[in-house]
Each structure stands twice: as C-alpha cells, then as structure tokens.
Amino acid sequence: MFRKRWADHTFREKGGESISMVQERNIAALSDILRTNEGKNIVIGTHGTALSSILNYYDQEFSCGDFMRILDRMPYIIELDFDGTTLLRKTEHIHIEKKHD
Secondary structure (H helix, E strand, O other): OHHHHHHOOOOOOOOOOOHHHHHHHHHHHHHHHHHHOOOOOOOOOOOHHHHHHHHHHHOOOOOHHHHHHHHOOOOEEEEEEEEOOEEEEEEEEEEOOOOOO
16 A cells, blocks of 8 residues: 555545645645744654655655655654755664564
C-alpha cells in the first residue's frame, strides 16, 4: 500500500487520506507554525507519513524509498532551516537503524 500511495499521491482507501491530502494539511500547519514563530527555534514531533509528505513538498525527488528508509530509522531527527516559509537546508541528525533478522 505504501508504494501505491507514493506512486499516485491522489490514491486513498475508502475513508482514508491520500499523500496529497496529508501533505496539504501538514504544509498548512507548518506554514502557520513558521509564521507565528518567525526567528525562533522550534521542535516539532510527528509521524513518518506526515514528515515524509512535508519533505516531499520541498523536494519532489523525495519518494517512497526515502519514506521506507525513515521508517527503518526511528526515532528519526531532521533539522530544517527556513527563511520565512522557504526551506534553506535540511540536516539529518541522530537516528537508530533497525536491524532486520
């Protein structure tokens, strides 16, 4: 299902959300947070799909493979530096890679 959603950002199960819907909701929330906290350092905690939809918004090359990589690295911490609502850079920090048997 992950691959199907990432291949078609408008796909959703009955009663569910598409990647596009998740992205729209999360970018609106992030933009509001950035506007109301301009010049401040803030920390936001979220789940993998929400974070991945945000990263895809700023980098269209972010894909299902990147989403799956994040799932294997929880907790996953990434620093995003903004100028207003423009993403300037992203830096991966601490992560724990899960071992698969």
